[in-house]
Amino acid sequence: MSVPLSSEFSIPTHRQIGATDHPDQDGPCTYLCGNSLGPLSKRSNTLVQEELNAWSTRAVNGHFSTHPYGRGWAEFADHITPLFAEIVGAHEKEVACMGTLTANLHLMMDSFYKPTAERYKILCEAKAFPSDQYAFASQAVAHGLDPANVVLEISPRPGEYTLREQDILDTIAREGASIALVIFSGVQYYSGQWFPIKTITRAAQEQGCICGWDLAHAVGNVPLALHDWNVDFAVWCTYKYLNAGPGSIAGLYVHEKWKETELPKFAGWWGHDPVTRFDMPPKFSPIEGAQGFQQSNPSILSSAALLGSLQVFKDAGMMQPLRERSIVLTGTLEKLLQQSKYFVPTEEAAVWQSTRPAFTVITPADPASRGAQLSLLFLSDGLMPRIHDGLARLGVIGDERKPDVIRLAPAPLFNSLKDCEQAAAFLERIFDSLA
Numbered sequence: 085m086s087v088p089l090s091s092e093f094s095i096p097t098h099r100q101i102g103a104t105d106h107p108d109q110d111g112p113c114t115y116l117c118g119n120s121l122g123p124l125s126k127r128s129n130t131l132v133q134e135e136l137n138a139w140s141t142r143a144v145n146g147h148f149s150t151h152p153y154g155r156g157w158a159e160f161a162d163h164i165t166p167l168f169a170e171i172v173g174a175h176e177k178e179v180a181c182m183g184t185l186t187a188n189l190h191l192m193m194d195s196f197y198k199p200t201a202e203r204y205k206i207l208c209e210a211k212a213f214p215s216d217q218y219a220f221a222s223q224a225v226a227h228g229l230d231p232a233n234v235v236l237e238i239s240p241r242p243g244e245y246t247l248r249e250q251d252i253l254d255t256i257a258r259e260g261a262s263i264a265l266v267i268f269s270g271v272q273y274y275s276g277q278w279f280p281i282k283t284i285t286r287a288a289q290e291q292g293c294i295c296g297w298d299l300a301h302a303v304g305n306v307p308l309a310l311h312d313w314n315v316d317f318a319v320w321c322t323y324k325y326l327n328a329g330p331g332s333i334a335g336l337y338v339h340e341k342w343k344e345t346e347l348p349k350f351a352g353w354w355g356h357d358p359v360t361r362f363d364m365p366p367k368f369s370p371i372e373g374a375q376g377f378q379q380s381n382p383s384i385l386s387s388a389a390l391l392g393s394l395q396v397f398k399d400a401g402m403m404q405p406l407r408e409r410s411i412v413l414t415g416t417l418e419k420l421l422q423q424s425k426y427f428v429p430t431e432e433a434a435v436w437q438s439t440r441p442a443f444t445v446i447t448p449a450d451p452a453s454r455g456a457q458l459s460l461l462f463l464s465d466g467l468m469p470r471i472h473d474g475l476a477r478l479g480v481i482g483d484e485r486k487p488d489v490i491r492l493a494p495a496p497l498f499n500s501l502k503d504c505e506q507a508a509a510f511l512e513r514i515f516d517s518l519a
């Protein structure tokens with residue numbers, strides 16, 4: 085397994101995060117939360133400092149060629165789009181660095197969700213990330229429709245925690261004629277399930293549906309080939325596995341086959357042809373492809389943080405070597421967890437009656453159906469917060485989803501086998517102390 089790039093990142097120390105029970109107060113914590121907020125890379129730190137310096141020494145002139153580091157702000161996104169294209173498997177024209185995830189999702193739905201009397205449903209996974217649920221429902225309302233009739237959710241079977249591919253395909257086949265849009269998350273934020281993007285996209289399109297993806301938990305986590313999979317559109321944020329910092333600028337993809345003149349609908353000057361943008365012409369002439377959707381000039385500080393992290397990905401050889409590392413790390417963590425005295429298989433968890441402290445892992449066991457994250461489900465009332473507190477005191481940063489799940493994600497860019505071992509050993513110690 086290749087060396088992790090942990091030295092490229094600032095990982096908080098035990099002291100900094102208040103992990104009072106860990107003996108090595110100045111050592112780095114066990115950060116397994118890159119699925120929620122990636123850590124700061126030293127490269128991002130440098131690039132943001134450089135942009136602050138450019139701002140302080142050039143002010144408005146930093147927009148153009150006098151930028152001291154050759155990254156004039158007017159064209160800053162041109163440094164990001166090639167890396168975005170590589171990481172999601174798309175052509176450069178198909179991607180844009182812009183906005184924020186939920187806003188981009190609305191933009192995409194404005195262009196791609198066109199309900200008719202016969203075809204008006206939105207098919208998604210049950211318990212999608214709340215922001216997505218709100219977006220789907222409010223788009224229905226914006227079209228004068230009742231979300232209860234529009235939003236069609238697929239749930240796991242009773243006693244199961246993840247969706248079966250066949251159930252998704254059967255629903256698409258059965259309901260296809262009434263579905264306008266199929267939109268799933270690439271990797272489900274709660275369960276960690278990686279959906280078969282290519283298969284679902286094809287099945288949806290065979291029924292005449294548009295197929296879009298929310299890649300918040302997939303980008304920088306699993307390999308993607310959006311263009312070859314013929315995905316219609318996709319959106320993602322950059323502060324999770326892409327480590328671009330809290331609330332950072334986001335991403336958008338539109339397949340090149342979409343060249344219709346009614347796209348984009350809600351124009352802004354940054355979607356206008358850059359050759360004449362600063363002539364300020366009265367008529368909008370969009371850039372061909374995804375960048376035509378750009379509305380505003382991008383936040384440079386957040387774009388600089390993103391660029392730094394994407395350069396670290398590039399140095400690591402992008403997603404293929406990282407994915408190989410990821411399979412080993414997550415497989416190791418899973419194996420260690422399964423060896424716990426407190427582990428029970430999911431079939432048993434589904435019919436659990438006992439009050440003895442125990443947990444299961446609800447993320448799919450097949451590496452092809454998951455990325456880095458494992459979701460641990462704790463099986464008695466009030467157990468999860470106690471475990472989460474215990475882990476935090478020992479410096480293991482995972483993230484809790486009330487009422488009973490803790491997500492642990494060994495990110496291949498900066499986590500190591502030692503992180504997996506620490507997390508499993510500390511989990512056992514906390515369970516022992518409760519039992």
Ligand SMILES: *Cc1c(COP(=O)(O)O)cnc(C)c1O
Pocket residue numbers: 184185186187213215216269273298300301321
């Ligand atoms: C993280 C996440 C979001 C957050 O949306 P923002 O607009 O970036 O605040 C939305 N949807 C999904 C699926 C997510 O995982």
